[in-house]
Amino acid sequence: DNTVATPVGARLFDQGVDIIVHSLTKFIGGHGTSIGGIVIDSGNFDWSSQPDRFKILVGPDPSYHGVVWADALGPAAYIGRVRTVLLRNTGAALSPFNSFLFLQGVETLPLRMERHNSNAKAVAEHLAANDDVAWVYYPGLDSSPYKEVADKVLTGGYGALVTFGLKGGLDAGKSFIEGLELFSHLANIGDAKSLAIHPASTTHSQLNEEELASAGVTQETVRLSVGIENIEDILGDIDQALAKSRAAAAA
Structure with missing residues (x-):
């Protein structure tokens, strides 16, 4: 979670981190006007290398037609499942206006x-x-x-x-x-x-x-x-x- 440090304060991918989350509501937005979050995947992790730890990614996913995410997407298996299954299940989609406000915040x-x-x-x-x-x-x-x-x-x-x-x-x-x-x-x-x-x-x-x-x-x-x-x-x-x-x- 790099919310408090922000990408300005800590370059976590350079330090070996594979997945970063931010509450956009905080410093990235910067003005307390919108609620949102973001998940960022470095795309460098081999999920198939540890099948016992990441069974949902290396085995058939019954919630999505039995797809094996690691086979279908390789290093993008995790973020691919986030974009499909998690987004579908939670409805966590930013509105266009909130997205605009966060993009405005990033500029400064x-x-x-x-x-x-x-x-x-x-x-x-x-x-x-x-x-x-x-x-x-x-x-x-x-x-x-x-x-x-x-x-x-x-x-x-x-x-x-x-x-x-x-x-x-x-x-x-x-x-x-x-x-x-x-x-x-x-x-x-x-x-x-x-x-x-x-x-x-x-x-x-x-x-x-x-x-x-x-x-x-x-x-x-x-x-x-x-x-x-x-x-x-x-x-x-x-x-x-x-x-x-x-x-x-x-x-």
Whole structure:
């Protein structure tokens, strides 16, 4: 899944990957206007080489007149079945207008990702230096345990997602989100505009402490999808929201 890195950030076929998926709704579309996804096959994998693992591709497919996809299409067996059986069964076909919007988004993807990457790194560094922040997760930080891997895989930048925790816990996280003015409070990621969410009080609010922990979410967790606005505006909004959160905790 190369949704977050995008083709700009990670050239996965060059790294040996055979199948890549993207949520087009995120960075490729870039504006939160359409829902869509894409599956990309490198066309280089020999599906017949591992018949025990890929039985549906190397044996007769009863759902499609008994065709043996590997015999009929060779390396294109997987993507051929996706285009026929999966598309037929799910109806997952983009509308022409949504396709147009995604194509419009692709045109500016490299420029947007350049700004996403630089802004997100600046935000991560800014948060890491703030006394109200308990921790920051961003692969571009020198303190990240994933920095070495990120340097190898994310050849085009570290991405736009920054996750951090506030020392005040659940209430601090909620107050921070409510205090934001530039950031939009949305569960999506990848828009040109900056987005923020506090999972424990929204998307994961139905989970108890144990379930939150198993999902990798803590009470203080805040996720930012850093947009392409002016970095001073972004940092200013974060700082004033942190101040509001601090004041609410002291009240």
